[in-house]
Amino acid sequence: MKKMKIQSKIFSILALSSLLFTACEEGNKDIDKIFDETTRGAVLRTISGGNAVFNRFDTSTVWSVELEEQDQENGGLLEKVEVFVNFDDNTPDNGETTTTEALLQTLPASSFTTGPFGLPRVSTSATFQEALDALGLEEGDFDGGDVIEFRMELTLTDGRRFSNDNDSATLNGSFYSSPFFYRGNIKCLPPDPVGGDYVLKLMDSYGDGWDGAKITVNIDGTSTDYTFTSGSEASFTVNVPCGTSTLVMTYVPGNFEGEHTYTITAPTDELAASDGPSPSPGEIALNICKDGPCTMAK
The missing domain is CATH 2.60.40 (Immunoglobulin-like)
Structure with missing residues (x-):
């Protein structure tokens, strides 16, 4: 059985390897098609970071992400990226906490630098406490298991906006990794081991x-x-x-x-x-x- 499993895995790997040389080319075709056929294409690609763990007992813990923007002018249409936060309450035992999405940061085009592929890049971060303050949350409103949600909204110079609600499945699930949305999972990380x-x-x-x-x-x-x-x-x-x-x-x-x-x-x-x-x-x-x-x- 193990031999059959290995043979099956090897066959799958060989089949996939035949696609590797065309994967990037197909990815480029995806985004080229968007830019060629519509004026509504723009991408915020995740370079590093994105999702994070916030320590329930340490509000100085940090969420961070590095982003790369791409549009049909290779970044020439970028005006700003706004970072919004919201709260997902998964712990009803301490009462229900509801919030309204709040603006956490605004990243103007001037805060971006040119990346290795000639496209604008920016790194940003926020502490757990900064996210709590933006949402108006205090001790007792949150616990381990809850989630701080981070949503990116990209604005172009002509006023068009892009976020996770109009992000295509192609770009979200492909090499371009453009979800416009990340999570800061709150976990109780005890300062000392629990015996x-x-x-x-x-x-x-x-x-x-x-x-x-x-x-x-x-x-x-x-x-x-x-x-x-x-x-x-x-x-x-x-x-x-x-x-x-x-x-x-x-x-x-x-x-x-x-x-x-x-x-x-x-x-x-x-x-x-x-x-x-x-x-x-x-x-x-x-x-x-x-x-x-x-x-x-x-």
Whole structure:
């Protein structure tokens, strides 16, 4: 079965590789077609950043993004980009919080510089506190699990405006990566590790284990790898002693990443993390808002 799987994957890779030489060309045709056939084309391409994690306990944490603007005059029509914020309340336990979208920043054309492809680029950022202030939110209005939404609105010199409501699926889902919209996910990132038992549930949609992927748990400098080599899922209980100084969980990718998902349940019974298919590599941010058993035992 594994051989068939590998053969299938290899066939898919070969099929895809035959398209690689035309992918960029087709992408260029997409945007050229927009610019040639209509006067309504403009793109805000995401170069880096965009989505972020805000620490519920640290309002100095930062959202940032680098953008590249492109229009039929290669940036000559750019007037400004406005950054708006709104709030998505996903935690009804602390009451319902409603907001009206608010203007956070205005980026005039003069704040852009010329990028490596001759198109205007700009980098911008905002702290969690700046977003809260713009929305008029205070302590108690938000919690881990809520989301700060960032919406970009591009204005051209002739007055036309573009945002996520008139963004085409072609540009949003392609190489051009032009969503005009990003999220700052609010998570409770405890200043000190929460002691107790964590439950790691690892899942593979094909049913042949995690193909070399693993979650590494480092407790006060001692690392342990958690993975499985056969079957559809495996669960592990990881005890973090009370008084632990450092706790770092890291996802390390393997092969066939599209098959992998995981969940991590905290000692407080909260869903501390989940990801996949194709989980993000690197350190896993644990969202734990409640007091753990070690705190309650004091």
